[in-house]
Amino acid sequence: MARMNVNPTRMVLTSLKRKLTVAKRGHKLMKDKRDELMKQFLELARENKVLRESVEKELMEVYGSFAIASAVMSPQLMSEALMYPTQGVDIDVSSKNVMSVNVPVFAFTAEEAEGANIYPYGFAGTSGELDSAVKSLSRVFPRMLELAGKEKQADLMAQEIEKTRRRVNALEYVMIPRLTETIRYIRMKLDENERGNQTRLMKVKDMMVQAALIERRKETEKALEEYH
Amino acid sequence: MYKIGVIGDKQSVSGFLAVGLSVFPCEDLEKAKETLQKLIDKNEYAIVYITENYCKEMSQEFEKYKDSQLPAIIPIPGMDGSYGVGVGRSKKAVERAVGVDIIYGNQE
Numbered sequence: 001m002a003r004m005n006v007n008p009t010r011m012v013l014t015s016l017k018r019k020l021t022v023a024k025r026g027h028k029l030m031k032d033k034r035d036e037l038m039k040q041f042l043e044l045a046r047e048n049k050v051l052r053e054s055v056e057k058e059l060m061e062v063y064g065s066f067a068i069a070s071a072v073m074s075p076q077l078m079s080e081a082l083m084y085p086t087q088g089v090d091i092d093v094s095s096k097n098v099m100s101v102n103v104p105v106f107a108f109t110a111e112e113a114e115g116a117n118i119y120p121y122g123f124a125g126t127s128g129e130l131d132s133a134v135k136s137l138s139r140v141f142p143r144m145l146e147l148a149g150k151e152k153q154a155d156l157m158a159q160e161i162e163k164t165r166r167r168v169n170a171l172e173y174v175m176i177p178r179l180t181e182t183i184r185y186i187r188m189k190l191d192e193n194e195r196g197n198q199t200r201l202m203k204v205k206d207m208m209v210q211a212a213l214i215e216r217r218k219e220t221e222k223a224l225e226e227y228h
Numbered sequence: 229m230y231k232i233g234v235i236g237d238k239q240s241v242s243g244f245l246a247v248g249l250s251v252f253p254c255e256d257l258e259k260a261k262e263t264l265q266k267l268i269d270k271n272e273y274a275i276v277y278i279t280e281n282y283c284k285e286m287s288q289e290f291e292k293y294k295d296s297q298l299p300a301i302i303p304i305p306g307m308d309g310s311y312g313v314g315v316g317r318s319k320k321a322v323e324r325a326v327g328v329d330i331i332y333g334n335q336e
Contacts, residue, residue, distance in 0.1 A: 038325065045322050045331050052314055056305050063307050066243045082245045089248035090229045093274045093298065104297050106274060108232075134246045141247050144304070145232075148275045152300035154318060158325040159295045 003182040008189035016186070020179040027171040034164045037099050041157045048150045055147050058140045065133035072127040081126050091145070101160045103153040106145050230298075233267045235260050236279030240306040244277075257285050264289060264301070273299050279306030280313040290317065 006012050070078050091108045234244045238253035245251045250273070254260040260282040267273045276299050283290065283303040293301055303314040319332040 041322075041325050042331070045318065045325075048318055049315075049331055052318065056310050056314065059305055060309065062243065063240065063305075067307070070239075079242060082242055089232060091232060091274050093230050095297070102297060104274070104300070106300075133243060137243050138247045144277070144302075145275070148277070148300045148302045151302055151314075151318065151321075152297075154321045155294050156297070158321040161325040 002178065003185050004178060006182060006186070008186040010190065013183065013186045013190070016179055016183050020176065020183065023171055023175050023179060027168065027176065030164055030168045030171065033099065034161065034168055037101075037157060037161045037164060040099060041154065041161055044150060044154050044157065048147075048154055051143065051147050051150060055140060055143050058136070058143070062133060062137045062140060065129060065136060069127060069129035069133050072129050077126070078130070081130060089141075098153070098157070099160070101153075101156050103156050104149065106149045108142070108145055230274035231272050233273040233276045234278075235263050235267075235276060236282060236304075236306055240279050240308075249277075254282070257282055261286060261289065268293065268299060275300045275302060277302050277304045279304060280311045281306045281308060284311050284313045 004016075006016070073081075089108055091106050094105045094107070095102045096105045097103075232249045234241045234249050234251045235254055237255065241251050241253055252263045252267070254263055260278065264276060264278065264286070267276055278286070278301060280303050283301075290301060293299065303317065305311075305314070315332060319329050322331050323329045
């Protein structure tokens with residue numbers, strides 16, 4: 001792993017060490033977040049799967065009954081019957097925070113006209129098949145809404161997991177090794193400097209001792225000469 | 229307050245009128261794409277259901293709005309049955325999150 005291009009000084013070393021601690025703590029937190037997200041996501045995905053399968057099945061049944069109704073009734077009559085719905089559906093979107101992912105929550109309010117039922121037509125001109133088709137559709141509908149909410153949540157969570165995982169990997173395989181490597185490099189360099197200094201000092205001391213010795217020897221010789 | 233839109237071939241979607249959704253029958257793919265874009269631009273629709281016979285060709289649009297909070301674009305089977313688009317989408321989400329698909333795997 002490539003080390004960073006920094007000056008090998010004590011100050012840089014300290015700041016890098018601090019960075020490493022932060023990176024390590026961040027890595028741990030991110031990892032925990034990823035694990036928890038994953039857990040919740042998988043739960044959601046399983047629920048989602050069951051829900052989608054059942055909604056699809058029910059919808060197919062609804063289509064079946066609509067097909068029967070349209071076989072019994074003329075197309076004009078059919079579209080006329082469905083033309084003016086008695087209930088308008090509005091949905092309220094609030095947002096919920098799941099592991100720092102903002103997911104929309106759909107709540108629907110059906111505005112029904114006073115005393116009206118779900119059938120937007122009079123019973124005279126329509127067949128009973130259409131009634132049951134509409135009824136079963138209005139029964140599936142809340143589940144379709146739930147499905148929409150769950151699928152959106154799954155998408156958003158998948159995105160967040162991907163992001164978090166990328167961060168975890170970047171910290172684990174790039175940031176932390178690089179920091180460790182650089183810290184090691186600086187420490188080696190500083191140690192090396194220290195040793196260099198030590199030897200230099202020893203050498204200087206040697207030279208000084210040598211010089212002092214020669215000086216002393218000269219003095220002794222001078223004294224001896226004077227004595228003779 | 230948001231509304232719910234349904235895009236699809238006329239046969240499949242006309243029923244949704246009865247429960248109070250906004251229905252946009254489209255006879256071909258181009259029209260469906262156009263309608264979807266219009267609905268998204270309007271910013272009034274929180275959920276848009278699209279029948280699968282159209283949305284199997286609309287993966288680009290799906291990708292684009294996958295990561296935004298609204299709208300939720302959800303495939304539903306049409307009159308002619310499910311093409312597995314909806315399931316495929318959830319499968320992709322799992323693959324994206326986990327790396328491999330561990331939930332829908334042994335289905336096909």
